[in-house]
Amino acid sequence: MPASALRRPYRREGEEKRRDDLIAAAMALVAEGGTEAATVRAIAARAGVTPGLIRHYFQSKEELTHAAYRHVMESMTQEALRASESLPEDDPVARLAAFIAANFRPPVMTPAVVGVWASYMHLGRNDPVMHAIHEATYLGYRDRLQDLIAALPRPADPARDRRQAIACNALIDGLWIEGGSLPNSFATGEVQRIALDGIGAMLGVRFPASAYSDTSDTSDRKTAP
Amino acid sequence: MPASALRRPYRREGEEKRRDDLIAAAMALVAEGGTEAATVRAIAARAGVTPGLIRHYFQSKEELTHAAYRHVMESMTQEALRASESLPEDDPVARLAAFIAANFRPPVMTPAVVGVWASYMHLGRNDPVMHAIHEATYLGYRDRLQDLIAALPRPADPARDRRQAIACNALIDGLWIEGGSLPNSFATGEVQRIALDGIGAMLGVRFPASAYSDTSDTSDRKTAP
DNA sequence: CTGCGAATTATACGATTGAACAATAAATCA
DNA sequence: TGATTTATTGTTCAATCGTATAATTCGCAG
The missing domain is CATH 1.10.357.10 (Tetracycline Repressor, domain 2)
Incomplete structure (x- = not known):
């Protein structure tokens, strides 16, 4: 296949900012829809990143x-x-x-x-x-x-x-x-x-x-x- | 295949008792492990029935x-x-x-x-x-x-x-x-x-x-x- | 300007969930 | 006793979850 060609562009951010963003996103989702709304995918979307990144900064969702x-x-x-x-x-x-x-x-x-x-x-x-x-x-x-x-x-x-x-x-x-x-x-x-x-x-x-x-x-x- | 041959024996119970049993089972599971532990399967197992029966007495898990x-x-x-x-x-x-x-x-x-x-x-x-x-x-x-x-x-x-x-x-x-x-x-x-x-x-x-x-x-x- | 490491994306996997449905056996009633 | 109802079982399905991992691209050092 001719390759996906498109890949989402991104910026590298400092570790502290990314962690804060992910925490804030998790809190906002819990506030809106309870803990079951704060899925890994939803948190990532709210923070403007992809799900995989969460596990780069937190060993597990539990840690976040x-x-x-x-x-x-x-x-x-x-x-x-x-x-x-x-x-x-x-x-x-x-x-x-x-x-x-x-x-x-x-x-x-x-x-x-x-x-x-x-x-x-x-x-x-x-x-x-x-x-x-x-x-x-x-x-x-x-x-x-x-x-x-x-x-x-x-x-x-x-x-x-x-x-x-x-x-x-x-x-x-x-x-x-x-x-x-x-x-x-x-x-x-x-x-x-x-x-x-x-x-x-x-x-x-x-x-x-x-x-x-x-x-x-x-x-x-x-x-x- | 020669058919499963074995099927769990059961007794028919009054509607009230079955509903009470299912409610009690759900409460016990929530007490032990929170709402996420009270799955349809776990509630049924605790109440001594199979998962399908829950939907016979409650239109959905939410209703239970x-x-x-x-x-x-x-x-x-x-x-x-x-x-x-x-x-x-x-x-x-x-x-x-x-x-x-x-x-x-x-x-x-x-x-x-x-x-x-x-x-x-x-x-x-x-x-x-x-x-x-x-x-x-x-x-x-x-x-x-x-x-x-x-x-x-x-x-x-x-x-x-x-x-x-x-x-x-x-x-x-x-x-x-x-x-x-x-x-x-x-x-x-x-x-x-x-x-x-x-x-x-x-x-x-x-x-x-x-x-x-x-x-x-x-x-x-x-x-x- | 070029190469390299790390931050980030993208995709896939196995497990589990609530729900749906057909098959069956227990109880009821004639 | 025999027919009928329905309570109950067993199985399957699509969706979604957290996690794992390979593939990329950004940003910086030299």
């Missing part, structure tokens, strides 16, 4: 999945942390409020992100690596929350702080899941208000009114090129 | 999945409701406490049940029927919880009750998820205690000590044959 899951979970914790650290260190109540509120607006609470979380979570039941990532990111988030709680102006009591951190974390998780998966069942800002009221009651703290109206979204920040 | 999901969700609400209704109607605090506590012991809070929930939940993102089941069972559970909250001895305030029901439901969900998926991260009874303390603080109610020690498990109740 692990990288994507880790990325999703860590970026949520970092987003909340960044919000809290934007406030003065000598106002622990405001810092805690900012940390909480950040979980209930984009880019953290969106149907897409909640969908990705739910899709990946069920993989943790059989895949030990996924389970370890879940455990590490969960405990990491909770430890940050416990630090903020421990910084409140009141007598120290580590055991109480631990229990309260678990409770606050659970309340945030539950509200985040339902607010993200049933967005039409709640008014704008309602979930955020319920979270602040509930945590305020559990901790015996009254958050300032400014914490309730904060709807700033930092998701369009550009990172240095 | 819907039935199984609905069953899991509704049975959890009913288990909590049964616990609350076992107490006198004139003690709304105790009834609420029993409802809450029931969520944090078997048969509701087990790694298997949480795994089934997580596995099925991610299907709701693309499947409208699964989403509708999620929404209906979530709102149904929350309404029961709101009824118990509204029955507390205090001035009526439906808007407040709604917000508190959402918060309490979220706290229960979050604790149930983490307690079921990371059982080794919590001491026995710790999650239940944290839930009662947290909800008590949010509602301004003090639950009796008896609510904390209740670890009765009604899962081995036999239903009438």
Whole structure:
């Protein structure tokens, strides 16, 4: 046969960019159609490459999945942390409020992100690596929350702080899941208000009114090129 | 060829029993290995039949999945409701406490049940029927919880009750998820205690000590044959 | 400008999936 | 008992999955 003659032209890219592109493509597909939509072929098409390339950068599809899951979970914790650290260190109540509120607006609470979380979570039941990532990111988030709680102006009591951190974390998780998966069942800002009221009651703290109206979204920040 | 000669012997069963068996088999497989383990062939093998029979009772595998999901969700609400209704109607605090506590012991809070929930939940993102089941069972559970909250001895305030029901439901969900998926991260009874303390603080109610020690498990109740 | 290594494409393979369908045996009823 | 219904089996099919691998082409060193 006279040979196919046509072969898709391509550009060589740095390893880091290709890995990031593939992770982003996998996340986008999972957000849209769940884990079963993130096939090797679909990921490659979304990233603008051919399926074979995935195995050039990841030993298996499983490895790419692990990288994507880790990325999703860590970026949520970092987003909340960044919000809290934007406030003065000598106002622990405001810092805690900012940390909480950040979980209930984009880019953290969106149907897409909640969908990705739910899709990946069920993989943790059989895949030990996924389970370890879940455990590490969960405990990491909770430890940050416990630090903020421990910084409140009141007598120290580590055991109480631990229990309260678990409770606050659970309340945030539950509200985040339902607010993200049933967005039409709640008014704008309602979930955020319920979270602040509930945590305020559990901790015996009254958050300032400014914490309730904060709807700033930092998701369009550009990172240095 | 001289014909296979051997054909597996079988018994005819009632439609109801066969449907229940297939649903139970699907749930067991999902609990063990996630949705991807619940293939038509595996479900049939677990139920003791051959794959073709599934399509005799369910128009598609999807229909069987819907039935199984609905069953899991509704049975959890009913288990909590049964616990609350076992107490006198004139003690709304105790009834609420029993409802809450029931969520944090078997048969509701087990790694298997949480795994089934997580596995099925991610299907709701693309499947409208699964989403509708999620929404209906979530709102149904929350309404029961709101009824118990509204029955507390205090001035009526439906808007407040709604917000508190959402918060309490979220706290229960979050604790149930983490307690079921990371059982080794919590001491026995710790999650239940944290839930009662947290909800008590949010509602301004003090639950009796008896609510904390209740670890009765009604899962081995036999239903009438 | 030329050759070489590596990034990328293209194709193929074996396994598994949900579904479809004809064959058969168990139960029912006359 | 004998005929009939239908619950159940066994097999096949097309589609799709992750993976493997050979064939190419890009980009850089000399």
